[in-house]
Amino acid sequence: MDKRNSKSGLADRIPGKVWLLLSFLAALLLWWVLSIIPATSRAFPNMFKVLGSISTMITRGVLWKDISSSLISVFSGYVLGFVIALPVAILMAWYKPVRFIIEPWIQFIRNIPPLAYVPLIVIAAGVGRKPQIIVITIACFLTMCVTIYQGVINVDETLIKAARVLGATDKDIFIRVIAPATLPFILTAIRLGASVALTTLIAAESTGATAGLGMRIRSLNNSFEPAPMLLYIIIIGILGITIEKLIKTAERRLTSWQEKREI
Amino acid sequence: MAGEARDLMNKENVCIRIDGVRKVFNGRNGEMVALNGVDLDIHDNEFICVVGPSGCGKSTLLNIIAGLLEPTEGKVYCNGKEVTGTGTERGVVFQQYALFPWLTVKKNVMFALEMRGVKGKEAETEAMKYLEMVDLAKFADHYPKELSGGMKQRVAIARAYAAEPQVLLMDEPFGALDAQTRTQLQTELLETWQKKKKTCFFITHDVDEAIILAQKVIIMSARPGRIKRIVDINIPYPRTQETKMTPEFIELKNEIWGQVYQEYLEVRK
Numbered sequence: 090m091d092k093r094n095s096k097s098g099l100a101d102r103i104p105g106k107v108w109l110l111l112s113f114l115a116a117l118l119l120w121w122v123l124s125i126i127p128a129t130s131r132a133f134p135n136m137f138k139v140l141g142s143i144s145t146m147i148t149r150g151v152l153w154k155d156i157s158s159s160l161i162s163v164f165s166g167y168v169l170g171f172v173i174a175l176p177v178a179i180l181m182a183w184y185k186p187v188r189f190i191i192e193p194w195i196q197f198i199r200n201i202p203p204l205a206y207v208p209l210i211v212i213a214a215g216v217g218r219k220p221q222i223i224v225i226t227i228a229c230f231l232t233m234c235v236t237i238y239q240g241v242i243n244v245d246e247t248l249i250k251a252a253r254v255l256g257a258t259d260k261d262i263f264i265r266v267i268a269p270a271t272l273p274f275i276l277t278a279i280r281l282g283a284s285v286a287l288t289t290l291i292a293a294e295s296t297g298a299t300a301g302l303g304m305r306i307r308s309l310n311n312s313f314e315p316a317p318m319l320l321y322i323i324i325i326g327i328l329g330i331t332i333e334k335l336i337k338t339a340e341r342r343l344t345s346w347q348e349k350r351e352i
Numbered sequence: 353m354a355g356e357a358r359d360l361m362n363k364e365n366v367c368i369r370i371d372g373v374r375k376v377f378n379g380r381n382g383e384m385v386a387l388n389g390v391d392l393d394i395h396d397n398e399f400i401c402v403v404g405p406s407g408c409g410k411s412t413l414l415n416i417i418a419g420l421l422e423p424t425e426g427k428v429y430c431n432g433k434e435v436t437g438t439g440t441e442r443g444v445v446f447q448q449y450a451l452f453p454w455l456t457v458k459k460n461v462m463f464a465l466e467m468r469g470v471k472g473k474e475a476e477t478e479a480m481k482y483l484e485m486v487d488l489a490k491f492a493d494h495y496p497k498e499l500s501g502g503m504k505q506r507v508a509i510a511r512a513y514a515a516e517p518q519v520l521l522m523d524e525p526f527g528a529l530d531a532q533t534r535t536q537l538q539t540e541l542l543e544t545w546q547k548k549k550k551t552c553f554f555i556t557h558d559v560d561e562a563i564i565l566a567q568k569v570i571i572m573s574a575r576p577g578r579i580k581r582i583v584d585i586n587i588p589y590p591r592t593q594e595t596k597m598t599p600e601f602i603e604l605k606n607e608i609w610g611q612v613y614q615e616y617l618e619v620r621k
Binding site for chain 2 (some may be wrong): 243245247248250251252253254255256265266269270272333344345346347348
């Protein structure tokens, strides 16, 4: 629990769970208001219609298929991105030539929205699962590589010196100093990567996918069905927050020794 | 030639020999001579303090002895062998403690033991002995972040001792601590030094600290750093904080402070 000023007495006395409930109710209220205002009611159908669309999508036989298809793409791209990012980040931190050649391009590509280069990937890799995974891999790799690299180059020099004067070899220093010192950054990278993987999903599934949350939202847009569309958007949000919570729990367990915690 | 003669005289007890050390850093503003022509013999079990204005190259000298920096010219010998890198016979205590934050207090000390080849249960019992030495056995399972600055530095000292170095190089170890903690740690360090004899090379900018600890105070001149004077401190041990009130202490303090102050003025010019 964070303690700010004594001024926020009321805010502190109400438990976090109650706040969560209040925030949830406020969102429902806003949703309800949006669903009755004529200008927004078409984009925000009321919640019963949206809840009802769960069974519609199940009867159509697509809900579970879409969720599992998206999770497979997200997970594969994410794991691949991490597996590539880790060694590249370490090489960049250790060997200046590698850094000088790779880093500008990582920064360059990172600022291009994935949707822009998706067509190129489809031309190169065809349609189907492959381009989806490639798009997510690229996005995850870029974010995770930058974060891990920052972690490796920011390892406190005195810790390395301290280990060295105690007789540590290069191998000892890597395993027993650099690896644990970088762990918080690796975990941050894992968390940021997960969120990038999900936000890239729509772009990834614009590659002529046959199922998937992102693909379905586009197709529901074409058939003008806002209720299931909103449902799918909410599902993506729920997936995102669940994954983040899981990773944060792991993070807290693994880096409780840290002086400060990043947000 | 003089070196040869010194060799014959003190062959047994010269632990570290600094021979004509010069260190030049190449910065953006051209060359910076940090040390110029430093010669010094450090004998076994001697307690030496180095004082001088900031930027006089004290830390550079310590890093060169530790093998963390290479001299531009000249050589450092440890037990007659040329220093070419770090070595476990030369331990270092850093001002910023340099404890591994992901290891508990005990495991930090065990790190030093494991590097020496002591493993498992034995390392654990050994580590506890060193923690008892600095009176921190109760905190064995705490993480560094849970300790105060003074306690962290005591762990760092325990870890340095656990590596069983012949020489302990200390780079302003108490510089970041408050005055009270600092005096307390000075007393503790002296007690430990008397119990477990060890050669200490201690850098400080605090003249009081230098006199209370050292057998010899080395005054360094402003940049480029040279040894300006070596003052023998003939106050018998054990020294306590009351020692600071004695006339001999005050006289030494005046003398050393005067010399250091001249160098401060030199730096400000």
